[in-house]
Amino acid sequence: MATxxxxxxxxxxxxxxxxxxxASAWNREKVIAQLAHVVxxxxxxxxxxxxxxxxDDELPRDSAxxxxxxxxxxxxxxxLIHKHFNSAFEQTDLEGELDRLGVTRIVLAGAMSNWCIRSTAHAALDRGYDLTLLQDAHTTQDLRLSEDRVIAARDIVTELNAAMRWLAYPGRVNTVARAAEVELVAPGRTEAP
Known part of the structure; x- marks a missing residue:
């Protein structure tokens, strides 16, 4: 069990x-505006x-x-944390930075919902952090599985919002909130159960 x-x-x-x-993310302008507001x-x-x-190989460091x-x-x-894998925790100093700051709750936003946001959310919960996903401040692109089968980006975002709302981890709180309404001062518990 996670601490x-x-x-x-x-x-x-x-x-x-x-x-x-x-570049081709769903709802790009709105997501960026929500991010700018919450930042x-x-x-x-x-x-x-x-x-x-x-x-990574498809997104080389220092490229445009x-x-x-x-x-x-x-x-x-x-x-600033540089990463090479989907999870922001894998082979980075993110956890050390969070520990240095005394962080116990992460408010998460950005891209891509189905890859880096999902894996970072699960990694945070697995490591014992409380998590709030900003439901209107993460995005992705359509996922083309085959010539005639595409999962729309909007559906990927909606599914992740639902999953993060209903997941249950012992001793941790995970929620979903709108960027304009999220409580940035952590609500709830102050001591581990």
């Missing part, structure tokens, strides 16, 4: 909002914002596609 983390400190985790990833709110109330940036979207760029004084 359930004691405390009540939140961080906002913004994942992979990069030019190449967001601003987090900064106003002193909630740390942690940025995660992906690179690897860069942050123009509408949303992290400042140099906020933590």
């Amino acid at each position: 359930v983390r004691s405390g009540n400190r939140t961080a906002l985790l913004v994942v992979d909002v990069q030019v190449g990833i967001m 601003s709110r987090a900064r106003q109330v002193g909630v740390p914002v942690i940025w995660v940036q992906h690179h 596609a690897w860069q942050w979207v123009d509408e949303l760029r992290p400042p140099s004084d906020e933590p």
